[in-house]
Amino acid sequence: MEKLFLSYNQIHQTVKEIAGQIEADGYTFDHMIAIGTGGFIPARMLKTYINRPIIAVGMAYYDLDDNKMDAPVVTQWLDDPINQIKGRRILLVDEVDDTRSTIGFCLERLLRHDPLEIAVAVLHDKDKPKSREIPVQVKRYYRGLKIEDRWICYPWDAQDIWEQDKQAVWADPPTDS
Numbered sequence: 299m300e301k302l303f304l305s306y307n308q309i310h311q312t313v314k315e316i317a318g319q320i321e322a323d324g325y326t327f328d329h330m331i332a333i334g335t336g337g338f339i340p341a342r343m344l345k346t347y348i349n350r351p352i353i354a355v356g357m358a359y360y361d362l363d364d365n366k367m368d369a370p371v372v373t374q375w376l377d378d379p380i381n382q383i384k385g386r387r388i389l390l391v392d393e394v395d396d397t398r399s400t401i402g403f404c405l406e407r408l409l410r411h412d413p414l415e416i417a418v419a420v421l422h423d424k425d426k427p428k429s430r431e432i433p434v435q436v437k438r439y440y441r442g443l444k445i446e447d448r449w450i451c452y453p454w455d456a457q458d459i460w461e462q463d464k465q466a467v468w469a470d471p472p473t474d475s
């Protein structure tokens with residue numbers, strides 16, 4: 299599959315666009331829940347625009363040898379779901395909506411704790427069949443970019459960040475900002 303290389307600057311710009319969507323929509327939330335590890339850096343970038351605390355949860359679908367497992371595994375969860383979720387407005391942040399297994403699994407678990415509202419923000423939504431629907435309770439879904447089904451190489455996975463930058467295809471800053 300053809301790879302799509304992205305730079306940190308491109309990711310930052312995409313996060314800024316998501317922040318604009320959230321603000322235009324008037325969604326205010328108590329905190330973000332970042333799905334690790336891919337959601338951690340996007341959540342921190344989003345905090346620059348919308349300053350809310352970040353709670354980290356860990357889910358893995360690929361093991362340490364990069365083999366895909368049968369189901370997502372929870373590697374880290376909330377310390378105090380009653381205080382952190384019940385009656386709260388949450389923004390769930392992840393880098394990519396691919397098959398949606400991890401995001402769907404995480405949403406189902408969070409909904410058990412009775413949030414007032416959960417919205418989802420992803421940098422990239424791949425245009426492909428999804429293994430799950432977004433639960434009906436989730437009314438707001440923010441995506442930075444909808445992209446064709448390609449393997450995205452994120453800058454935080456790069457061994458050589460300068461080489462990554464050279465391969466990033468939309469390296470020019472947007473002309474209207």
Ligand code: G4P
Binds near residue numbers: 335359397398402
């Ligand atoms: P989804 O719910 O987010 O759609 O993800 P899905 O379960 O289909 O796949 C989960 C794992 O696959 C996630 O990593 C996600 O980051 C990774 N993934 C899916 N598509 C891409 C891609 O195009 N590029 C990269 N780099 N990763 C992709 P994970 O193993 O669960 O954990 P982590 O890598 O976030 O630590």
Ligand code: MG
Binds near residue numbers: 336
């Ligand atoms: Mg990943």
